Amino acid sequence: MAVHGGTTRAMPKTDDPELACPVSPVVDIVFSRWTTPILWALHTYGRQRFVELERRITRITPKVLTERLRRLERDGLVIRTYHPEVPPRVEYEISDLGRSLAPLFAHLTEWAEENLPKVEEARRAHDAGPV
Amino acid sequence: MAVHGGTTRAMPKTDDPELACPVSPVVDIVFSRWTTPILWALHTYGRQRFVELERRITRITPKVLTERLRRLERDGLVIRTYHPEVPPRVEYEISDLGRSLAPLFAHLTEWAEENLPKVEEARRAHDAGPV
DNA sequence: CAGCATCCTAGTCGATACTG
DNA sequence: CAGTATCGACTAGGATGCTG
Numbered sequence: 001m002a003v004h005g006g007t008t009r010a011m012p013k014t015d016d017p018e019l020a021c022p023v024s025p026v027v028d029i030v031f032s033r034w035t036t037p038i039l040w041a042l043h044t045y046g047r048q049r050f051v052e053l054e055r056r057i058t059r060i061t062p063k064v065l066t067e068r069l070r071r072l073e074r075d076g077l078v079i080r081t082y083h084p085e086v087p088p089r090v091e092y093e094i095s096d097l098g099r100s101l102a103p104l105f106a107h108l109t110e111w112a113e114e115n116l117p118k119v120e121e122a123r124r125a126h127d128a129g130p131v
Numbered sequence: 132m133a134v135h136g137g138t139t140r141a142m143p144k145t146d147d148p149e150l151a152c153p154v155s156p157v158v159d160i161v162f163s164r165w166t167t168p169i170l171w172a173l174h175t176y177g178r179q180r181f182v183e184l185e186r187r188i189t190r191i192t193p194k195v196l197t198e199r200l201r202r203l204e205r206d207g208l209v210i211r212t213y214h215p216e217v218p219p220r221v222e223y224e225i226s227d228l229g230r231s232l233a234p235l236f237a238h239l240t241e242w243a244e245e246n247l248p249k250v251e252e253a254r255r256a257h258d259a260g261p262v
Numbered sequence: 263c264a265g266c267a268t269c270c271t272a273g274t275c276g277a278t279a280c281t282g
Numbered sequence: 283c284a285g286t287a288t289c290g291a292c293t294a295g296g297a298t299g300c301t302g
Binding site (some may be wrong): 180181182185193194197217218219220221 | 283285
Binding site for chain 1 (some may be wrong): 152153154155156157158160162167168170171172175204205206207208228231232234235236238239240242243245246247249250252253254256257258
């Protein structure tokens, strides 16, 4: 894949709109703050209520959780169901679209297991500092 | 994978340090702002100098580019080579560790091609608003 | 319970100007 | 060229209090 010589395919000119790489758009949607823990919780523990999520995802504030959930709902990754009872009950669950991220997350987890230690080692080496 | 009943494996209690999901640590390292365009540029166009990166990644400022590169270097994803000449020349290249992300990025791109339109459709439907 | 409204802080980012 | 330094703007996020 690495191309430096000018031999073969014309690389897409990078006068692309704003982002030089095709993964950036996904990042905005899937890897914004708090989204992976939320999706993970919904995927792992199934449909659940607001408070359950709040308790599960430590240190998230209700405000931010609401914001994130709204965004995920808008993006079609999460489904919100409102039960008009007293007291009110709201349930969140992951959608099929959200579930389609599962293999990706698995891949990510796999990479982490294998390479996070290397990253930490690199940090140690770097912080120990040469000379 | 989805487990809600208590039949089988004991799910890891979510009194985890701070993050309820195993992918969060990777996100901090790999999907912080500007990192994917940078890694993508280095992976695609090979070793290159500071200005080349700066020109390729539109709208990034030298300050931020420096910061990001330093961090990527510290994490062992990028290798920086300083040539003490006049004028000075510095070259950046992706490391093996950085390159190990390639399949992941490919996977991500694949997901994007297939599902980004669905996300956009969901947004339209949501914004059109029910009722 | 599930939130929304309000206020406020802190970190990030960008713009600009200057050096070895 | 390859940065550093400084400043200012923006905003995600936290704290708190109130409702249906």
